[in-house]
Amino acid sequence: MPSSESLIALKNIDFSYPDGRRVFSDLNLIFRDGQKAGLAGLNGCGKTTLLSVIMGLLYPQRGEVEIFGRARREEKDFKEIRAQMGFVFQDANDQLFCPTVADDIAFGPLNLGASRKEADLIVEKTLALLRLEGFGPRVTYDLSGGEKKLVSIGTALALNPRLLILDEPTTSLDEKTVARLEQILNDCGLPYIIASHDRSFLARTTHLVWTMTEGRLVEG
Amino acid sequence: MPAHHQSLTWSKNMSEHHKSQGKRLARRESALKKADPRLKIIAVVVWSFLLALTEQIGAAMAGLAGSVILAMISGLPAKDILKRLLTVNFFILFLWLVLPFSFSYPGEVMARLGPLEITRQGLRLTCLLTIKGNAVALGAIAFFGASSVFELTAAARRLGAPEKMTAIFVLMFRYVQVIGQECARLRLAMKARGFKPSMSMHSYRSYANLIGMILIRSLDRASRIHAAMRCRGYNGRFWLSGEFNFKKIDWALGSLMILLICGVLAFAFV
Numbered sequence: 281m282p283s284s285e286s287l288i289a290l291k292n293i294d295f296s297y298p299d300g301r302r303v304f305s306d307l308n309l310i311f312r313d314g315q316k317a318g319l320a321g322l323n324g325c326g327k328t329t330l331l332s333v334i335m336g337l338l339y340p341q342r343g344e345v346e347i348f349g350r351a352r353r354e355e356k357d358f359k360e361i362r363a364q365m366g367f368v369f370q371d372a373n374d375q376l377f378c379p380t381v382a383d384d385i386a387f388g389p390l391n392l393g394a395s396r397k398e399a400d401l402i403v404e405k406t407l408a409l410l411r412l413e414g415f416g417p418r419v420t421y422d423l424s425g426g427e428k429k430l431v432s433i434g435t436a437l438a439l440n441p442r443l444l445i446l447d448e449p450t451t452s453l454d455e456k457t458v459a460r461l462e463q464i465l466n467d468c469g470l471p472y473i474i475a476s477h478d479r480s481f482l483a484r485t486t487h488l489v490w491t492m493t494e495g496r497l498v499e500g
Numbered sequence: 501m502p503a504h505h506q507s508l509t510w511s512k513n514m515s516e517h518h519k520s521q522g523k524r525l526a527r528r529e530s531a532l533k534k535a536d537p538r539l540k541i542i543a544v545v546v547w548s549f550l551l552a553l554t555e556q557i558g559a560a561m562a563g564l565a566g567s568v569i570l571a572m573i574s575g576l577p578a579k580d581i582l583k584r585l586l587t588v589n590f591f592i593l594f595l596w597l598v599l600p601f602s603f604s605y606p607g608e609v610m611a612r613l614g615p616l617e618i619t620r621q622g623l624r625l626t627c628l629l630t631i632k633g634n635a636v637a638l639g640a641i642a643f644f645g646a647s648s649v650f651e652l653t654a655a656a657r658r659l660g661a662p663e664k665m666t667a668i669f670v671l672m673f674r675y676v677q678v679i680g681q682e683c684a685r686l687r688l689a690m691k692a693r694g695f696k697p698s699m700s701m702h703s704y705r706s707y708a709n710l711i712g713m714i715l716i717r718s719l720d721r722a723s724r725i726h727a728a729m730r731c732r733g734y735n736g737r738f739w740l741s742g743e744f745n746f747k748k749i750d751w752a753l754g755s756l757m758i759l760l761i762c763g764v765l766a767f768a769f770v
Contacts, residue, residue, distance in 0.1 A: 337727045363733040374724040379650035391733035
Protein backbone atom coordinates (compact mmCIF):
# COMPACT_ATOMS: atom_id res chain seq x y z
CA MET A 281 0.00 0.00 0.00
CA PRO A 282 1.35 3.45 -0.87
CA SER A 283 1.69 5.90 2.01
CA SER A 284 -0.87 8.26 0.49
CA GLU A 285 -3.22 8.27 -2.47
CA SER A 286 -1.54 8.78 -5.84
CA LEU A 287 -3.03 11.79 -7.60
CA ILE A 288 -1.14 11.36 -10.85
CA ALA A 289 0.45 8.22 -12.23
CA LEU A 290 2.12 8.05 -15.63
CA LYS A 291 3.04 4.55 -16.74
CA ASN A 292 5.38 3.69 -19.62
CA ILE A 293 4.67 6.86 -21.55
CA ASP A 294 6.03 7.26 -25.07
CA PHE A 295 5.56 10.55 -26.79
CA SER A 296 6.79 11.95 -30.09
CA TYR A 297 5.83 15.07 -31.90
CA PRO A 298 4.20 14.77 -35.34
CA ASP A 299 7.56 15.63 -36.91
CA GLY A 300 8.97 12.48 -35.33
CA ARG A 301 10.98 14.13 -32.58
CA ARG A 302 10.95 11.74 -29.63
CA VAL A 303 10.36 13.44 -26.27
CA PHE A 304 9.58 10.61 -23.81
CA SER A 305 10.33 6.95 -24.00
CA ASP A 306 9.01 4.68 -21.28
CA LEU A 307 8.54 7.54 -18.84
CA ASN A 308 7.12 6.80 -15.39
CA LEU A 309 5.95 9.17 -12.68
CA ILE A 310 3.91 8.90 -9.50
CA PHE A 311 2.73 12.01 -7.70
CA ARG A 312 1.02 11.53 -4.35
CA ASP A 313 -1.29 13.68 -2.30
CA GLY A 314 0.61 16.06 -0.05
CA GLN A 315 3.75 16.06 -2.18
CA LYS A 316 5.54 19.14 -3.39
CA ALA A 317 7.51 18.16 -6.42
CA GLY A 318 9.80 19.91 -8.86
CA LEU A 319 10.37 19.04 -12.46
CA ALA A 320 13.79 20.15 -13.61
CA GLY A 321 15.55 19.93 -16.92
CA LEU A 322 17.13 21.92 -19.69
CA ASN A 323 15.22 24.15 -22.05
CA GLY A 324 13.31 22.12 -24.58
CA CYS A 325 13.69 18.82 -22.71
CA GLY A 326 9.93 18.37 -22.59
CA LYS A 327 8.80 19.81 -19.24
CA THR A 328 5.85 21.65 -20.75
CA THR A 329 5.03 18.64 -22.91
CA LEU A 330 4.91 16.43 -19.83
CA LEU A 331 2.57 18.84 -18.06
CA SER A 332 0.39 18.97 -21.18
CA VAL A 333 0.17 15.17 -21.15
CA ILE A 334 -0.90 15.28 -17.50
CA MET A 335 -3.56 17.90 -18.34
CA GLY A 336 -4.82 15.89 -21.29
CA LEU A 337 -3.91 18.64 -23.74
CA LEU A 338 -1.61 16.19 -25.54
CA TYR A 339 -2.00 12.42 -25.77
CA PRO A 340 0.90 9.96 -25.54
CA GLN A 341 1.36 7.35 -28.26
CA ARG A 342 1.82 4.63 -25.69
CA GLY A 343 1.36 4.21 -21.97
CA GLU A 344 -1.25 5.10 -19.43
CA VAL A 345 -2.21 8.37 -17.77
CA GLU A 346 -3.93 7.80 -14.47
CA ILE A 347 -5.34 10.76 -12.60
CA PHE A 348 -7.20 10.63 -9.29
CA GLY A 349 -7.07 6.84 -9.41
CA ARG A 350 -8.62 6.35 -12.85
CA ALA A 351 -7.17 5.86 -16.29
CA ARG A 352 -7.79 8.85 -18.55
CA ARG A 353 -7.77 8.17 -22.26
CA GLU A 354 -9.88 10.74 -24.06
CA GLU A 355 -11.11 14.29 -23.88
CA LYS A 356 -14.24 13.22 -21.98
CA ASP A 357 -12.12 11.69 -19.19
CA PHE A 358 -10.00 14.78 -18.82
CA LYS A 359 -12.81 17.28 -19.13
CA GLU A 360 -14.33 16.25 -15.82
CA ILE A 361 -11.09 16.59 -13.86
CA ARG A 362 -9.05 19.27 -15.63
CA ALA A 363 -10.32 22.06 -13.41
CA GLN A 364 -9.36 20.03 -10.33
CA MET A 365 -5.73 20.39 -11.36
CA GLY A 366 -5.09 24.10 -11.22
CA PHE A 367 -2.76 24.62 -14.16
CA VAL A 368 -0.75 27.83 -14.36
CA PHE A 369 0.61 28.53 -17.82
CA GLN A 370 4.08 29.87 -18.39
CA ASP A 371 2.90 33.07 -20.08
CA ALA A 372 0.34 34.88 -17.95
CA ASN A 373 -0.93 36.59 -21.11
CA ASP A 374 -2.22 33.21 -22.26
CA GLN A 375 -4.03 32.58 -19.02
CA LEU A 376 -5.58 35.98 -18.45
CA PHE A 377 -7.95 36.67 -21.29
CA CYS A 378 -10.80 38.50 -19.57
CA PRO A 379 -11.26 42.26 -19.36
CA THR A 380 -10.70 42.54 -15.62
CA VAL A 381 -8.96 40.65 -12.84
CA ALA A 382 -12.32 39.85 -11.24
CA ASP A 383 -13.70 38.48 -14.52
CA ASP A 384 -10.66 36.28 -14.95
CA ILE A 385 -10.76 34.82 -11.46
CA ALA A 386 -14.53 34.31 -11.67
CA PHE A 387 -14.32 32.57 -15.06
CA GLY A 388 -13.39 29.12 -13.67
CA PRO A 389 -15.86 29.04 -10.77
CA LEU A 390 -18.68 30.19 -13.09
CA ASN A 391 -17.82 27.39 -15.52
CA LEU A 392 -18.01 24.96 -12.63
CA GLY A 393 -21.52 26.10 -11.84
CA ALA A 394 -21.04 28.75 -9.16
CA SER A 395 -23.61 31.51 -9.04
CA ARG A 396 -22.49 35.06 -9.71
CA LYS A 397 -22.67 35.79 -6.00
CA GLU A 398 -20.58 32.77 -5.05
CA ALA A 399 -18.08 33.65 -7.77
CA ASP A 400 -17.77 37.18 -6.41
CA LEU A 401 -17.03 35.74 -2.97
CA ILE A 402 -14.38 33.44 -4.42
CA VAL A 403 -12.82 36.42 -6.19
CA GLU A 404 -12.61 38.29 -2.92
CA LYS A 405 -11.15 35.34 -1.03
CA THR A 406 -8.62 34.63 -3.76
CA LEU A 407 -7.45 38.22 -3.93
CA ALA A 408 -7.06 38.23 -0.15
CA LEU A 409 -4.93 35.09 -0.34
CA LEU A 410 -2.77 36.74 -3.02
CA ARG A 411 -2.68 39.94 -0.95
CA LEU A 412 -4.04 41.78 -3.98
CA GLU A 413 -7.13 43.20 -2.30
CA GLY A 414 -8.87 45.80 -4.42
CA PHE A 415 -7.45 44.47 -7.69
CA GLY A 416 -10.83 43.13 -8.86
CA PRO A 417 -11.77 45.94 -11.23
CA ARG A 418 -8.22 46.36 -12.55
CA VAL A 419 -7.80 45.77 -16.27
CA THR A 420 -5.62 42.70 -16.77
CA TYR A 421 -3.39 44.09 -19.47
CA ASP A 422 -2.55 47.11 -17.38
CA LEU A 423 -1.00 44.91 -14.67
CA SER A 424 2.75 44.52 -14.24
CA GLY A 425 4.34 41.21 -15.18
CA GLY A 426 4.56 40.14 -11.54
CA GLU A 427 0.96 41.05 -10.79
CA LYS A 428 -0.15 39.15 -13.89
CA LYS A 429 1.64 36.06 -12.68
CA LEU A 430 0.10 36.27 -9.22
CA VAL A 431 -3.38 36.77 -10.68
CA SER A 432 -2.95 33.83 -13.03
CA ILE A 433 -2.10 31.66 -10.02
CA GLY A 434 -5.24 33.11 -8.46
CA THR A 435 -7.32 31.96 -11.43
CA ALA A 436 -6.06 28.42 -10.76
CA LEU A 437 -6.63 28.65 -6.99
CA ALA A 438 -10.16 29.93 -7.57
CA LEU A 439 -11.04 26.54 -9.07
CA ASN A 440 -10.57 25.04 -5.60
CA PRO A 441 -8.29 22.42 -7.12
CA ARG A 442 -6.84 19.28 -5.48
CA LEU A 443 -3.37 20.23 -6.66
CA LEU A 444 -1.53 22.94 -8.57
CA ILE A 445 0.66 22.52 -11.61
CA LEU A 446 2.91 25.44 -12.49
CA ASP A 447 4.90 25.76 -15.68
CA GLU A 448 8.05 27.87 -15.22
CA PRO A 449 6.41 30.23 -12.73
CA THR A 450 9.54 32.31 -12.04
CA THR A 451 10.30 33.26 -15.63
CA SER A 452 11.04 36.99 -15.79
CA LEU A 453 9.88 37.71 -12.24
CA ASP A 454 11.90 39.92 -9.89
CA GLU A 455 13.08 38.59 -6.49
CA LYS A 456 10.30 40.34 -4.64
CA THR A 457 7.58 38.68 -6.70
CA VAL A 458 9.36 35.33 -6.46
CA ALA A 459 9.29 35.70 -2.66
CA ARG A 460 5.55 36.44 -2.77
CA LEU A 461 5.05 33.46 -5.04
CA GLU A 462 6.83 31.24 -2.50
CA GLN A 463 4.63 32.64 0.25
CA ILE A 464 1.45 31.93 -1.73
CA LEU A 465 2.56 28.38 -2.53
CA ASN A 466 3.24 27.88 1.16
CA ASP A 467 -0.08 29.44 2.25
CA CYS A 468 -2.35 27.61 -0.18
CA GLY A 469 -1.64 24.26 1.47
CA LEU A 470 -2.06 22.31 -1.77
CA PRO A 471 0.23 19.69 -3.23
CA TYR A 472 1.92 20.95 -6.37
CA ILE A 473 4.23 20.19 -9.25
CA ILE A 474 6.49 22.96 -10.47
CA ALA A 475 8.35 22.74 -13.75
CA SER A 476 11.36 25.02 -13.64
CA HIS A 477 14.97 25.19 -14.68
CA ASP A 478 15.64 27.31 -11.57
CA ARG A 479 17.18 24.72 -9.23
CA SER A 480 17.47 27.04 -6.25
CA PHE A 481 13.78 27.98 -6.49
CA LEU A 482 12.88 24.30 -6.60
CA ALA A 483 15.13 23.63 -3.62
CA ARG A 484 13.23 26.23 -1.60
CA THR A 485 9.71 25.24 -2.64
CA THR A 486 9.74 21.47 -3.17
CA HIS A 487 10.61 18.28 -1.31
CA LEU A 488 11.56 16.18 -4.24
CA VAL A 489 12.83 16.99 -7.69
CA TRP A 490 12.63 14.94 -10.85
CA THR A 491 15.11 15.69 -13.55
CA MET A 492 14.30 14.95 -17.12
CA THR A 493 17.10 13.31 -19.03
CA GLU A 494 16.85 11.45 -22.31
CA GLY A 495 13.09 11.16 -22.19
CA ARG A 496 12.86 9.79 -18.67
CA LEU A 497 12.62 11.12 -15.14
CA VAL A 498 15.35 10.65 -12.60
CA GLU A 499 14.85 11.57 -9.00
CA GLY A 500 17.27 14.18 -7.73
CA MET B 501 -19.76 43.67 -8.51
CA PRO B 502 -20.13 46.88 -10.47
CA ALA B 503 -18.97 46.86 -14.05
CA HIS B 504 -16.53 49.60 -13.38
CA HIS B 505 -13.49 49.46 -15.57
CA GLN B 506 -10.72 51.84 -14.97
CA SER B 507 -9.54 54.17 -17.61
CA LEU B 508 -10.32 52.18 -20.68
CA THR B 509 -11.65 53.49 -23.90
CA TRP B 510 -12.07 52.35 -27.43
CA SER B 511 -8.87 54.00 -28.48
CA LYS B 512 -6.93 51.52 -26.37
CA ASN B 513 -5.79 49.44 -29.30
CA MET B 514 -4.35 52.35 -31.18
CA SER B 515 -0.95 53.85 -30.80
CA GLU B 516 0.55 54.81 -27.46
CA HIS B 517 -0.29 58.40 -28.21
CA HIS B 518 -3.91 57.58 -28.73
CA LYS B 519 -3.84 55.33 -25.71
CA SER B 520 -2.90 58.06 -23.30
CA GLN B 521 -5.39 60.30 -24.98
CA GLY B 522 -8.09 57.70 -24.51
CA LYS B 523 -7.25 57.37 -20.85
CA ARG B 524 -7.59 61.07 -20.44
CA LEU B 525 -10.95 61.01 -22.19
CA ALA B 526 -12.46 58.36 -19.99
CA ARG B 527 -11.21 59.63 -16.68
CA ARG B 528 -13.50 62.61 -16.69
CA GLU B 529 -16.58 61.70 -14.70
CA SER B 530 -19.27 63.15 -16.92
CA ALA B 531 -22.97 62.38 -16.86
CA LEU B 532 -22.58 60.33 -20.01
CA LYS B 533 -19.73 58.34 -18.49
CA LYS B 534 -21.77 57.41 -15.46
CA ALA B 535 -24.88 56.46 -17.41
CA ASP B 536 -25.99 52.86 -17.82
CA PRO B 537 -24.13 51.49 -20.88
CA ARG B 538 -27.27 49.66 -22.02
CA LEU B 539 -29.04 52.98 -22.28
CA LYS B 540 -26.11 54.39 -24.22
CA ILE B 541 -26.25 51.60 -26.78
CA ILE B 542 -30.00 51.93 -27.25
CA ALA B 543 -29.74 55.71 -27.45
CA VAL B 544 -27.02 55.57 -30.10
CA VAL B 545 -28.93 53.04 -32.20
CA VAL B 546 -32.22 54.96 -32.07
CA TRP B 547 -30.54 58.33 -32.58
CA SER B 548 -28.47 57.08 -35.54
CA PHE B 549 -31.43 55.46 -37.29
CA LEU B 550 -33.60 58.50 -36.74
CA LEU B 551 -30.98 60.82 -38.25
CA ALA B 552 -30.15 58.44 -41.07
CA LEU B 553 -33.80 58.34 -42.12
CA THR B 554 -34.23 62.11 -41.96
CA GLU B 555 -34.76 63.78 -45.33
CA GLN B 556 -35.34 67.39 -44.35
CA ILE B 557 -32.44 69.77 -43.94
CA GLY B 558 -34.21 71.42 -41.00
CA ALA B 559 -34.64 68.15 -39.12
CA ALA B 560 -31.02 67.20 -39.85
CA MET B 561 -29.88 70.55 -38.48
CA ALA B 562 -31.97 69.93 -35.36
CA GLY B 563 -30.30 66.54 -35.06
CA LEU B 564 -26.87 68.09 -35.39
CA ALA B 565 -27.78 70.58 -32.67
CA GLY B 566 -28.90 67.68 -30.48
CA SER B 567 -25.61 65.87 -31.07
CA VAL B 568 -23.69 69.01 -30.17
CA ILE B 569 -25.59 69.14 -26.87
CA LEU B 570 -24.72 65.46 -26.25
CA ALA B 571 -21.08 66.13 -27.08
CA MET B 572 -21.04 69.03 -24.66
CA ILE B 573 -22.37 66.97 -21.76
CA SER B 574 -20.07 64.05 -22.62
CA GLY B 575 -17.19 65.85 -20.94
CA LEU B 576 -14.82 64.85 -23.75
CA PRO B 577 -12.23 67.47 -24.69
CA ALA B 578 -13.32 69.40 -27.79
CA LYS B 579 -9.97 68.83 -29.45
CA ASP B 580 -10.34 65.05 -29.34
CA ILE B 581 -13.92 65.17 -30.58
CA LEU B 582 -12.91 67.37 -33.51
CA LYS B 583 -10.04 65.05 -34.36
CA ARG B 584 -12.42 62.15 -34.63
CA LEU B 585 -14.92 64.18 -36.64
CA LEU B 586 -12.15 65.06 -39.04
CA THR B 587 -11.80 61.39 -39.97
CA VAL B 588 -15.50 61.18 -40.74
CA ASN B 589 -15.38 64.33 -42.82
CA PHE B 590 -12.49 63.00 -44.82
CA PHE B 591 -14.92 60.47 -46.28
CA ILE B 592 -17.64 63.08 -46.70
CA LEU B 593 -15.16 65.10 -48.76
CA PHE B 594 -15.46 62.48 -51.50
CA LEU B 595 -19.20 63.12 -51.66
CA TRP B 596 -18.49 66.78 -52.36
CA LEU B 597 -16.21 65.81 -55.22
CA VAL B 598 -18.95 63.90 -57.00
CA LEU B 599 -22.48 64.42 -55.79
CA PRO B 600 -23.27 68.13 -56.41
CA PHE B 601 -22.60 67.87 -60.15
CA SER B 602 -25.00 67.14 -62.96
CA PHE B 603 -23.02 64.10 -64.18
CA SER B 604 -23.96 62.23 -61.03
CA TYR B 605 -27.13 64.01 -59.97
CA PRO B 606 -29.07 65.58 -62.86
CA GLY B 607 -31.43 68.43 -62.04
CA GLU B 608 -31.89 72.16 -62.08
CA VAL B 609 -28.52 73.80 -62.83
CA MET B 610 -27.59 76.41 -60.21
CA ALA B 611 -24.07 77.34 -61.15
CA ARG B 612 -21.14 76.30 -63.30
CA LEU B 613 -17.66 75.39 -62.29
CA GLY B 614 -15.67 75.33 -65.52
CA PRO B 615 -17.21 72.54 -67.59
CA LEU B 616 -19.10 71.15 -64.54
CA GLU B 617 -22.70 72.00 -63.72
CA ILE B 618 -23.79 72.18 -60.10
CA THR B 619 -27.41 71.14 -59.61
CA ARG B 620 -29.71 72.39 -56.87
CA GLN B 621 -30.87 68.86 -55.98
CA GLY B 622 -27.35 67.51 -55.94
CA LEU B 623 -26.11 70.29 -53.71
CA ARG B 624 -29.04 69.86 -51.35
CA LEU B 625 -28.41 66.13 -51.05
CA THR B 626 -24.71 66.68 -50.40
CA CYS B 627 -25.48 69.22 -47.69
CA LEU B 628 -28.05 66.89 -46.15
CA LEU B 629 -25.60 63.96 -46.09
CA THR B 630 -22.88 66.14 -44.62
CA ILE B 631 -25.10 67.34 -41.80
CA LYS B 632 -26.51 63.86 -41.15
CA GLY B 633 -23.10 62.24 -41.24
CA ASN B 634 -21.68 64.68 -38.74
CA ALA B 635 -24.72 64.48 -36.50
CA VAL B 636 -24.62 60.65 -36.35
CA ALA B 637 -20.86 60.55 -35.81
CA LEU B 638 -20.93 63.24 -33.16
CA GLY B 639 -23.74 61.47 -31.29
CA ALA B 640 -21.85 58.17 -31.34
CA ILE B 641 -18.59 59.82 -30.25
CA ALA B 642 -20.38 61.54 -27.38
CA PHE B 643 -21.92 58.30 -26.12
CA PHE B 644 -19.16 55.78 -26.79
CA GLY B 645 -16.16 58.01 -26.25
CA ALA B 646 -17.08 58.18 -22.58
CA SER B 647 -17.37 54.42 -22.06
CA SER B 648 -15.04 51.50 -21.75
CA VAL B 649 -15.17 48.93 -24.51
CA PHE B 650 -15.68 46.07 -22.09
CA GLU B 651 -18.49 47.88 -20.35
CA LEU B 652 -20.22 48.38 -23.69
CA THR B 653 -19.61 44.76 -24.68
CA ALA B 654 -21.05 43.47 -21.42
CA ALA B 655 -24.04 45.75 -21.93
CA ALA B 656 -24.49 44.58 -25.53
CA ARG B 657 -24.43 41.00 -24.28
CA ARG B 658 -27.09 41.87 -21.72
CA LEU B 659 -29.18 43.41 -24.47
CA GLY B 660 -29.10 40.12 -26.35
CA ALA B 661 -26.04 40.35 -28.61
CA PRO B 662 -24.85 36.80 -29.43
CA GLU B 663 -22.38 35.33 -26.94
CA LYS B 664 -19.98 34.31 -29.71
CA MET B 665 -19.83 37.82 -31.12
CA THR B 666 -19.17 39.43 -27.76
CA ALA B 667 -16.55 36.78 -26.93
CA ILE B 668 -14.75 37.37 -30.22
CA PHE B 669 -14.88 41.09 -29.63
CA VAL B 670 -13.50 40.90 -26.10
CA LEU B 671 -10.73 38.48 -27.09
CA MET B 672 -9.80 40.56 -30.10
CA PHE B 673 -9.56 43.64 -27.96
CA ARG B 674 -7.52 41.86 -25.33
CA TYR B 675 -4.98 40.42 -27.74
CA VAL B 676 -4.59 43.17 -30.32
CA GLN B 677 -2.39 44.84 -27.76
CA VAL B 678 -0.37 41.72 -26.95
CA ILE B 679 0.20 40.95 -30.63
CA GLY B 680 1.00 44.60 -31.26
CA GLN B 681 3.71 44.45 -28.61
CA GLU B 682 5.09 41.28 -30.15
CA CYS B 683 5.23 43.03 -33.51
CA ALA B 684 6.98 46.04 -31.97
CA ARG B 685 9.57 43.76 -30.34
CA LEU B 686 10.25 41.96 -33.58
CA ARG B 687 10.69 45.23 -35.44
CA LEU B 688 13.01 46.49 -32.76
CA ALA B 689 15.05 43.33 -33.08
CA MET B 690 15.28 43.91 -36.83
CA LYS B 691 16.39 47.48 -36.26
CA ALA B 692 18.96 46.38 -33.69
CA ARG B 693 20.56 44.30 -36.41
CA GLY B 694 20.83 47.25 -38.75
CA PHE B 695 17.66 46.80 -40.80
CA LYS B 696 16.68 49.91 -42.75
CA PRO B 697 13.50 49.72 -44.82
CA SER B 698 14.11 50.45 -48.47
CA MET B 699 12.68 49.60 -51.90
CA SER B 700 14.69 46.42 -52.15
CA MET B 701 13.96 42.76 -52.40
CA HIS B 702 15.70 42.30 -49.07
CA SER B 703 13.27 44.73 -47.40
CA TYR B 704 10.21 43.06 -48.89
CA ARG B 705 11.45 39.65 -47.87
CA SER B 706 12.17 40.85 -44.33
CA TYR B 707 8.70 42.35 -43.99
CA ALA B 708 7.15 39.17 -45.33
CA ASN B 709 9.08 37.21 -42.69
CA LEU B 710 7.89 39.62 -40.02
CA ILE B 711 4.25 39.24 -41.02
CA GLY B 712 4.58 35.49 -41.30
CA MET B 713 6.17 35.29 -37.87
CA ILE B 714 3.39 37.35 -36.33
CA LEU B 715 0.75 35.12 -37.92
CA ILE B 716 2.42 31.95 -36.66
CA ARG B 717 2.89 33.35 -33.18
CA SER B 718 -0.72 34.51 -33.06
CA LEU B 719 -1.92 31.07 -34.08
CA ASP B 720 0.26 29.48 -31.39
CA ARG B 721 -0.98 31.92 -28.83
CA ALA B 722 -4.59 31.32 -29.77
CA SER B 723 -4.16 27.60 -29.19
CA ARG B 724 -2.46 28.19 -25.83
CA ILE B 725 -5.25 30.52 -24.74
CA HIS B 726 -7.80 27.94 -25.74
CA ALA B 727 -5.91 25.29 -23.75
CA ALA B 728 -5.79 27.62 -20.74
CA MET B 729 -9.53 28.16 -21.02
CA ARG B 730 -10.16 24.44 -21.19
CA CYS B 731 -8.03 23.96 -18.09
CA ARG B 732 -10.47 26.15 -16.24
CA GLY B 733 -13.54 24.26 -17.34
CA TYR B 734 -14.41 26.27 -20.45
CA ASN B 735 -17.48 24.79 -22.07
CA GLY B 736 -18.57 27.43 -24.51
CA ARG B 737 -19.93 29.94 -22.03
CA PHE B 738 -18.16 33.26 -22.05
CA TRP B 739 -18.90 35.16 -18.89
CA LEU B 740 -18.95 38.89 -18.77
CA SER B 741 -19.51 40.55 -15.48
CA GLY B 742 -21.43 43.70 -15.02
CA GLU B 743 -24.56 44.40 -13.12
CA PHE B 744 -26.31 47.34 -14.56
CA ASN B 745 -28.88 49.39 -12.84
CA PHE B 746 -30.94 52.25 -13.96
CA LYS B 747 -30.04 55.29 -11.88
CA LYS B 748 -31.37 58.80 -11.60
CA ILE B 749 -28.86 60.00 -14.15
CA ASP B 750 -30.23 57.44 -16.62
CA TRP B 751 -33.77 58.75 -16.24
CA ALA B 752 -32.43 62.22 -16.90
CA LEU B 753 -30.45 61.09 -19.92
CA GLY B 754 -33.39 59.04 -21.21
CA SER B 755 -35.67 62.07 -20.91
CA LEU B 756 -33.16 64.25 -22.71
CA MET B 757 -32.97 61.71 -25.55
CA ILE B 758 -36.76 61.60 -25.87
CA LEU B 759 -36.82 65.40 -25.98
CA LEU B 760 -34.13 65.50 -28.68
CA ILE B 761 -35.91 62.83 -30.72
CA CYS B 762 -39.20 64.73 -30.47
CA GLY B 763 -37.37 67.86 -31.57
CA VAL B 764 -36.03 66.21 -34.69
CA LEU B 765 -39.42 64.65 -35.48
CA ALA B 766 -41.11 68.04 -35.04
CA PHE B 767 -38.78 69.56 -37.63
CA ALA B 768 -39.41 66.63 -39.94
CA PHE B 769 -43.19 66.77 -39.88
CA VAL B 770 -44.10 70.35 -39.16
